[in-house]
Amino acid sequence: MATGPTTALRAGAARRRRRRLVRGAEYAVFAAVIAALAVLADWGSLRTNFFNTDVIGGLFPDIITVGLRNTVLYTAIGFVLGLAAGLLIALMRLSSVLPYRWFAVAYVEVFRGLPALLIFIFVGVGVPLAFPGTNLPGGVYGQAGLALALVSAAYMAETIRAGIEAVPRGQMEAARSLGMSHGRAMRTIIIPQALRTVIPPLTNELVLLFKDSSLALFIGVSLGQRELAKFGQDLASEKGNTTPIVVAGLCYLLITIPLGHLARRLETRRRGEAR
């Protein structure tokens, strides 16, 4: 009995020693792998193929004025359309009209369950077939925007619905008690509050869209309509060099990392305000 505490102490010390050993072994393996990669890599070839300064020079300014510009354009069009559609679907989901609810549920299920790539191919191939002779306004911009909107509307609808449901019931009651109709109360009281709370998740959705806009290349774009990924790919095969892909990647990160940080900042600020 009296030896109990001492044994426990000793066991604790042993456990600490063992944990230190394991941690040390992990570091050692990690460092060895990095070192092996560094030794095995052909640094000369890496530099010429991935960070080739001659190729980099040739990329500018087109990678910005064409590639990044189009990426931003596709994303912006897709986001605005998707937000409008998402809001509409969220409202249908919350409607008392049963067929609206069915439609909204079906839409969300279908478009969340499909790969984005399939939707781009579908818009590129299917829409011209289904509605022959019709041209989407904006051509490829309209098509890419539509595809991105179709993908994002499902996610945004669910986010916005959660945002609307998170507005306390008393808000609707106060608005109705002032004589506002249901629709008026939604527009002036509920939705503005809901949108405020969903700005952080919608910013994350914007990051996702920004990356998904690369799928526009499956719609078939002309030279001037190429976005970052397609632009990088074309130049990579043209020059027989991977550097354009690396630079295109850096361009994505230039936008996605700050946006991601912004989303997290907004989220923390919102939580602070809620208190």
Add this chain to the structure above:
Amino acid sequence: MNAIEITGLRKAFGDEEVLRGIDLTVAAGEVVCVIGPSGSGKSTLLRCVNVLEEPTAGTILVNGAEITDPDADLDALRRGIGMVFQQFNLFPHLTALENVMVAPMKVLRRSRDDAERIARDHLARVGLADRADAFPRRLSGGQQQRVAIARALAMGPDVMLFDEPTSALDPELVGDVLGVMRKLAEAGMTMLVVTHEMSFAREVADRVVFLDGGVIVESGPAAQVIAEPRMPRTREFLARVLDPASAVDPGRASDSSADSGTGPGKD
């Protein structure tokens, strides 16, 4: 004319019948306080009057119009009925001024200038002219509740409903809100007030209604119901409310304490 006329009002949530036949009239300019234990249906009664809850049976006339009529224009009728909630329910994304302006602008189609003038006037009347630009979360509970009262008044209602307007407030802030309500009563507003503030009920109300188990157990002039309740249940309830510290151990018989609270308890 009667401002509110409730006849045979019943309300059930599923199997649970919360209001079991309420008859109550409030004359124009009258102040009626509704008291009663928690869960007795006070909020439900009030919420039926502007049909935030749809009655299961019975009719309610407000200013002579039947608001329980399925064909009634609820939005139009509700404009004449102001409501003040226990939790204030201010619109958090709007400033105090905008909270008061929004309904006159969007519902009554008043111009922005008109709405603002009226809103500032009402804020001044509840003593908050200087907080017009503050958002609700920057206001104390008492200030929020006074903005909520101004918001309701800005619609120019004929009737005001108050559901425990001071229950969520720190004790030192209760007086400001009750003061505003007292002024409103003196100005002749028709008021139906659910409250636990017995001194307010005694001094301001024309009549007090005691609700328990979904029925009106006792109703009469404020001084009589509070000072000399006729029904044992009223007496027991008042004893608990007026002097909570003296309440008997819930495990023991409660009849012995029933009389101790009938005197005019001063808080």
